[in-house]
Amino acid sequence: MKRLIALLTAGVMIALLAGCRKQEASAQIFAMDTVMGVTAYGGSAEKAVKAAEEEILRLEDMLSRTDPKSQVSRLNGSDGAAVAVDEEIVSLIREAGTYSQATGGAFDITIAPVVAAWGFTTDTYQVPEQADVDALLAAVGMEHVTLAESQVTLERGTEIDLGGIAKGYASDKLEAIFEEHQVEHGMVELGGNILLIGSKPDGTAWRLGVQDPAKPNEAAYAAIVQLEDAFAVTSGSYQRYFEQDGKTYHHIIDPATGRPADSGLTSVTVVTDRGSGSGTMCDALSTALFVMGEEQALEFWRGSDYAFELILVTEDGRVVVTKGLEEALMETKESGYTYEIVS
Amino acid sequence: MRSSPKLKPGIWDALVALIVLVMAVGCACAVWTGDSDGGGELEAVVRMDADGTDTEIRMRLDGLNRVERTVTSNGYTLQIVLTETEAWVEASDCPTQDCVHTGHISRSGQSIVCLPARVIVQLVGGDGGDPGVDAVVG
Numbered sequence: 135m136k137r138l139i140a141l142l143t144a145g146v147m148i149a150l151l152a153g154c155r156k157q158e159a160s161a162q163i164f165a166m167d168t169v170m171g172v173t174a175y176g177g178s179a180e181k182a183v184k185a186a187e188e189e190i191l192r193l194e195d196m197l198s199r200t201d202p203k204s205q206v207s208r209l210n211g212s213d214g215a216a217v218a219v220d221e222e223i224v225s226l227i228r229e230a231g232t233y234s235q236a237t238g239g240a241f242d243i244t245i246a247p248v249v250a251a252w253g254f255t256t257d258t259y260q261v262p263e264q265a266d267v268d269a270l271l272a273a274v275g276m277e278h279v280t281l282a283e284s285q286v287t288l289e290r291g292t293e294i295d296l297g298g299i300a301k302g303y304a305s306d307k308l309e310a311i312f313e314e315h316q317v318e319h320g321m322v323e324l325g326g327n328i329l330l331i332g333s334k335p336d337g338t339a340w341r342l343g344v345q346d347p348a349k350p351n352e353a354a355y356a357a358i359v360q361l362e363d364a365f366a367v368t369s370g371s372y373q374r375y376f377e378q379d380g381k382t383y384h385h386i387i388d389p390a391t392g393r394p395a396d397s398g399l400t401s402v403t404v405v406t407d408r409g410s411g412s413g414t415m416c417d418a419l420s421t422a423l424f425v426m427g428e429e430q431a432l433e434f435w436r437g438s439d440y441a442f443e444l445i446l447v448t449e450d451g452r453v454v455v456t457k458g459l460e461e462a463l464m465e466t467k468e469s470g471y472t473y474e475i476v477s
Numbered sequence: 478m479r480s481s482p483k484l485k486p487g488i489w490d491a492l493v494a495l496i497v498l499v500m501a502v503g504c505a506c507a508v509w510t511g512d513s514d515g516g517g518e519l520e521a522v523v524r525m526d527a528d529g530t531d532t533e534i535r536m537r538l539d540g541l542n543r544v545e546r547t548v549t550s551n552g553y554t555l556q557i558v559l560t561e562t563e564a565w566v567e568a569s570d571c572p573t574q575d576c577v578h579t580g581h582i583s584r585s586g587q588s589i590v591c592l593p594a595r596v597i598v599q600l601v602g603g604d605g606g607d608p609g610v611d612a613v614v615g
Contacts, residue, residue, distance in 0.1 A: 164595045334611065340612065344615055353587055
C-alpha cells in the first residue's frame with residue numbers, strides 16, 4: 135500500500151512539474167518603419183507581450199517624424215517657436231545630445247533635413263546639390279536646440295529625427311516591461327536592434343547572426359555571437375540605399391559633410407550587457423562609429439566611459455571584433471571574411 | 478543508541494523506481510520538445526496586418542506543385558508564389574519593391590517583409606531550418 139501511495143505521489147509531482155512549462159507569448163508588430171518581434175517566456179509572458187505592443191505603438195505615435203500629429207512633427211514644424219512637449223521627449227533629446235557630444239557630432243539628431251534631402255525619409259531618393267546640402271548643414275548641430283523642463287525650441291531651419299535612437303529607446307522601455315512582468319527569458323527584435331533577456335529557455339546562450347552586408351537579402355552572416363542578457367544593434371550601409379548613375383548612396387549621413395559616410399565600413403554592431411549599457415546607447419553609438427570609421431571607432435572604444443563591445447565589418451573583407459566578444463564569437467568560415475580580435 | 482533498520486530494496490521497489498524514471502523522462506521530453514515551429518512539415522505563413530486587423534494564411538509546402546496567391550493589404554497587392562521548396566513575391570505594386578527584391582526563401586525561419594502592405598511571408602516548421610542562429614542583428 136505504501137508503495138502504491140509513493141507511486142501515485144511521484145506521478146502527481148511529475149505531472150505538476152510538466153505543467154510548470156514556462157508561459158510563452160510572442161507578437162509581430164509593424165511599427166517604426168519595420169517589423170518588430172517580441173517573444174517572452176516565463177512570468178506573465180502574455181501580459182508582458184501585450185504591454186510591449188502597446189508601448190511600441192505609443193512610442194511610434196510620439197516619436198514619428200512622418201506622422202504629422204506626433205510631438206516630433208510638431209517640433210519640426212514650429213518655425214523657431216518654443217513647443218511644449220512631454221518631459222520624456224525632452225529627456226530623450228537631452229540624451230541624444232550627450233551622445234552627440236561624446237562622439238564629436240558623429241551622431242546628431244539634427245541631421246534630419248539633410249537625410250530628407252537625400253530622400254531617405256520619403257523613399258523618393260535623389261542626390262541633392264552640394265550647395266543645397268551646405269545650406270541645410272548650417273542648421274545642423276545640437277547648439278541649435280534649446281531644452282527646458284517640458285519645452286523644446288528648435289532654431290528656424292533646424293529639425294530633429296529621433297529615428298536614430300527610437301528603436302534603442304524602445305528596447306530599453308521593453309526591458310523595463312519585461313522586468314515588471316518577471317519574464318525570465320525573452321527576445322525583442324526591433325529592426326536591427328536586439329534585446330536579449332536571460333538565456334534561451336533551455337539554458338543555452340542566444341545565437342545572434344550578424345547580417346553579412348555583402349548579402350543583405352540572404353540568410354548569410356559575417357559572424358555569429360552567443361549572448362545572454364544583452365543589447366545588440368547594427369548600423370549598416372546595406373540597410374537602406376539607392377543607386378544613381380552607377381554609384382550607391384546609403385542612408386547613414388555624415389553630419390560633417392552631409393553625404394553618406396564613406397568610412398570604409400559596411401556595418402557596425404554594438405553589443406552591451408544589460409546593466410552595463412542600454413539599447414539607446416547601442417543605437418546611437420552604432421551610427422556614430424559607422425560614421426567615424428574603423429580607426430576612430432576603435433580609438434573611441436578604447437577611451438570611452440561607455441561599456442560596450444564592437445563587431446566591425448569592413449569594405450575590404452575583414453570582421454574586426456573587440457576583445458570582450460572573443461569568447462562569444464563564432465566565425466562563419468563560409469562567409470569569406472577574415473577575423474581580427476583587437477584590444 | 479538505537480540503530481536504523483537496514484533497508485532491503487525489493488523487486489517492487491525497483492519497479493516503482495523504474496516507473497518513476499520512465500514517467501520523468503517522458504515528462505521531460507514533453508516539456509522540452511513540445512509544441513514549437515521547429516517540427517513537422519515546412520509551412521508558409523502569410524500574415525497581413527491591415528487597418529489593425531490581423532489575417533493569417535497557412536499553407537503546407539510538402540507536395541505543393543506551384544501555387545500563386547494574390548493578397549491585398551493596406552492598399553497594395555502582392556502576388557506570392559509558393560512551391561514545394563520555396564516562396565517568393567513575384568510582383569507587388571508597393572513603392573519600395575523590397576519584398577520582390579528579397580527573392581526566394583527556402584528555409585524555416587526566413588521571411589519576406591513588405592512594409593508598405595504590412596505583409597510578412599514566413600517559412601516555419603520543417604527540418605530545413607537554420608540551426609545556426611536565433612535572430613539576426615542587422
